[in-house]
Amino acid sequence: MNSxxxxxxxxxxxxQNTML
Incomplete structure (x- = not known):
């Protein structure tokens, strides 16, 4: 995977967590 x-x-x- 790319960093x-x-x-x-x-x-x-x-x-998204902050918005929720």
């Missing part, structure tokens, strides 16, 4: 891709997914995941 950048993983970080992007993590950022989106955290963003």
């Amino acid at each position: 950048k891709h993983t970080r992007l997914v993590t950022s989106v995941y955290l963003s």
Whole structure:
């Protein structure tokens, strides 16, 4: 896996958690 891709997914995941 690409580190950048993983970080992007993590950022989106955290963003959605914050919204909830």
